[in-house]
Amino acid sequence: MDPNITLFSLVHLQSLDLSDNHFNHSQIPARIGDLSQLRHLNVSHFGETTFSGEVPTQISHLSNLLSLDFRSYIVAPLDNLLINHLQLKVSTLKSLIQNSTRLEQLRLNFVTISSSLPHTLTNLTSLQTLSFRQCELYGEFPIGIFSLVNLTSLNFARxxxxxxxLPASIGNLTNLAYLALGGNSFHGEIPQSLFRLENLVALDLTSNFFKGRLALDMFLKLRMLKDLDLSLNKLTLFSQNRTVNVTNLPPIQWLELSRCNLNGEIPTWIMNLTTLNLLNLHNNNLQGEIPYFLFKLENLTGLDLGANMLEGQIELGMLSQLQKLTYLGLGGGNKLSFVEGKNTTNVTFPPQIQSLELGSCNLVHFPNFIPHLQELTDLFIPLNSIKTIPSWIWNKTNSSEFGNFQQPVNRRNIPLDMQSTIPYIS
Incomplete structure (x- = not known):
């Protein structure tokens, strides 16, 4: 962006939205500090033409700001990684916090800060949205942030x-709708006060060190909850089942409970989650047969039951009811048998499957439905009894419709904007 353009002469400007334009890695001009009356500034961008470089120190001159949005990332096409292209010195951040005391919305997702968090953030008592996702932050999280009672969204994931x-005081954030702390080093137990947050819509605590024995049913008290991710912690979850009021369940769409030491059978109340899109129970201690009610959840796009101790037969006709599936994981540790059945003429396997994991499913040949999966990109079928590879495999592996059949499934092989229970845009 040319720093000499007349835009910076509009000294009475109060709102400026430059989001999603083609700035082609240019820097944010220092003259942005001339717009001293600004209350709302948005320069966010998600794509190859985002701003780059260091955020100018003059941003801290905007003492009238109510909202500031610098979210910025580029997607690396080969591995779905997010690359940060804006940097912010912690000294500039501290000055901004000191001068812009009326801030209500502060979004710095994917801006590289590489520092500990300034404790002065707790002085911004008007804050409603605070987002520092994937900013390379480290050190102790300022516990006082959990006392900012106006917060509706708190995102420090990755x-x-x-x-x-998590202190007991988190229960005072009664307006909180989004809480994302996944991909950090938080520890300790999840306080009971969390279950007082009746407005919570999305909760992401994945990939931390939370511990303790906790009833999964407690989260069903959060009546607004749509997205829940507790995966990859040191928790031991259990389901009481009998105490669950199945007539008043939250509208959960994403339920990720991978590696949560969940024991026993798959909880029966899941059958009543008719809005469920993603169910991930990978790598737990679940036993028994896969209940038939799972195949009645017709809105499922992702289902991962792998690495448990499940047993029994899976018939093609059962899976054909899940016509929206794009990811299916059944293998690894289970004692399942995948059978196509005698009459499969009128059975249609979910045609848009992209990732399929059928390891240890007692297969003796490649399932006949695989050639019809035109969207398939990942196929993982180790530890079976397959003796021959069909010739059609070699005709497909070089096309855009089929490939990587020897590679393990990416369990998160879902659209980038859906890879967390908390949207990247929050």
Missing amino acids: NQNLQGT
């Missing part, structure tokens, strides 16, 4: 080295 505990 900082890896950010650590702390």
Whole structure:
């Protein structure tokens, strides 16, 4: 962006939205600080033409700001990684916090800060949205942030080295709708006060060190809850089943409970989650047969039951009811048998399957429905009894319709904007 354009002469400007334009890696001009009356500034961008470089120190001159949005990332096409292209010095951030005391919305997702969090953030008592996702933050999380009672969205996911505990005071954030702390080093137990947050819509605590024995049914008290991810912690979850009021369940769409030491049978109340899109129970201690009610959840796009101790037969006709599936994981540790049945003429396997994992499913040949999966990109079928590879495989592997049949399934092989229970845009 040319710093000499007349835009910066509009000294009475109060709102400026430059989001999703083609700035082609140019820097944010220092003259942005001339717009001293600005209350709302948005320069967010998600794509190859985003701003790059260091955020100018003059941004801290905007003392009238109510909302600031610098979210910025580029997607690396080969591995679905997010690359940060804006940097913000912690000294500039501290000055911004000191001068813009009326801030209500502060979004810095994917801006590289590489520092500990300034404790002065707790002085911004008007904050409603605070988002520092994937900013390379580290150190102790300021516990006072959990006392900012006006917060509706708190997102510090994917900082890896950010650590702390959830205090009982989190129960005072009664307006909180989005809480994302996944991909950090938080520890300790999840406080019971969390279940007082009646307005919570999305909760992401994945990939931390939370511990303790906890009834999964407690989360069903959060009547607004749509997205729940507790995967990859040190929790031990259990379901009481009998105490669940199945007539008043939250409208859960995403339920991710991978590696949560969940024991026993698959909870029966799941059959009443008719809005469910994603169910991930991978790598638990679940036993018994896969209940038939799972195949009645016709809105499922992702189902992962792999690496459990499940047993019994899976028939093609059962899976054909899940016509929206794009990802299916059944293998690894289970004692399942995948059978196509005698009469499969009128059975249609979900045609848009992209990732399929059938390891240890007692297969003796490649399932006949696989050639018809035109969207398939990942096929994982180790530890079976297959003796021959059909010739049609070699005709497909070089096309855009089929490939990587020897590669393990990416369990998160879902659209990038759906890879977390908390949207990237929050």
